Amino acid sequence: MKTDKELGKKVNEYLKLKNVETPIKNNSLQDTQVQKKEIEKAFSDIMEILNLDLNDDSLKDTPKRVAKMYSEEIFSGLNYSNFPKCTTVENKMKYDEMVTVDTIQVSSSCEHHFIVIDGFAKVSYIPEKKVLGLSKINRIVSFFSKRPQIQERLTEQIFHALNYILETDNIAVKIQATHFCVKARGIQDVNSKTTTTKLGGVFKSNQSVRMEFLNI
Numbered sequence: 001m002k003t004d005k006e007l008g009k010k011v012n013e014y015l016k017l018k019n020v021e022t023p024i025k026n027n028s029l030q031d032t033q034v035q036k037k038e039i040e041k042a043f044s045d046i047m048e049i050l051n052l053d054l055n056d057d058s059l060k061d062t063p064k065r066v067a068k069m070y071s072e073e074i075f076s077g078l079n080y081s082n083f084p085k086c087t088t089v090e091n092k093m094k095y096d097e098m099v100t101v102d103t104i105q106v107s108s109s110c111e112h113h114f115i116v117i118d119g120f121a122k123v124s125y126i127p128e129k130k131v132l133g134l135s136k137i138n139r140i141v142s143f144f145s146k147r148p149q150i151q152e153r154l155t156e157q158i159f160h161a162l163n164y165i166l167e168t169d170n171i172a173v174k175i176q177a178t179h180f181c182v183k184a185r186g187i188q189d190v191n192s193k194t195t196t197t198k199l200g201g202v203f204k205s206n207q208s209v210r211m212e213f214l215n216i
Contacts, residue, residue, distance in 0.1 A: 001084060001139065007165075008083025014164045020156040022147055024078060032071055039067035074109060077146030084139035086165050088130040098209070100124040100216055101137045110181045111148035119177025119193070124213050125162060126170035126202060137162070151175055151196050159198040169201035172213045 015021040043063040047054060054060055076082050101123050108117040121141050125132075144157040159173045176195045183190050202209045 003082055004085040005081045005083065007086060008080030011083060011161050011164055012080050015157060015160055018156070018160050020153055020160055022078070022149070022153065022157075036064075036067040036071045039070050040064050043067065073146070074107075075147055077143045082143065084136060084143055086136045086140070087133045088165065089133075091127045091129055091131050095127050095131065098124050098126055098212065099131070099134075100213070101134055102216060104138050104141045106141060106145050106154075106175055106177055108145040108147070108149045108151075108154060108177075110179055111150060113181040113185065114148065115184065116180040117145075117149065117151065117177050118180070119175060121158070122172075122174045122213075122216065123158065123162070124172045124203070124216075125166055125168060126209075127166070128168040128170065130166050130168075132162075132166055140165075151177055151179075151194055155196040155198045159200065163200065170203060171198075171200045172203040172210075173198045174214070 012021065040063040043066045044054060047059070047063065052059055054063075102120075104121040104123065106117065106119045106121050109115065110117055123137050123141065140161050141158055144154055144161070155173050155175050159171055162171050162173075163169060174195065174197045176193050178193055182188075182192060197214075199210060199213075203213055204210065
């Protein structure tokens, strides 16, 4: 995947301005290899506390696997060096109808229990100055999903990142997801789903546009 570190920095500053950034202590993240070594050591300690035998051939490499998974995969969205390159083109055709990408896979992690959030997003926008390559919407959803999250903030981050990149308020985001912290622990409700929306511009002010988006 092509990335754009400079755009990532600008989006990061914009999200902080909007008070929707993930609580990250600073942007100067550790070298990836150093980070993985420290996670590996910390997870080894957790496994030792759980009385697991790290000499067993099935368990001995688990801390290394978890470290790689955390740093390079499921929490890679904490590093803005991984922000996707977002190609936009001038809206020369003056397209002014809804562009919608539906059923975008959301695979994230609850920041309260570090357990799976699994669902789908729907994202729409009505172009003004710019049109965005369609796959970039999926990549933006994926980027912000790959960090410890609450669904409300994830919805806001996708919305405001697109607001910044597309230079329009005419954006709508809806996420419906299953939270395994509800499904697999606590209340253990296997059926409930959580829906969040963030609407801007005509999606918020115009009832017919709002209903068109919600009913797609």
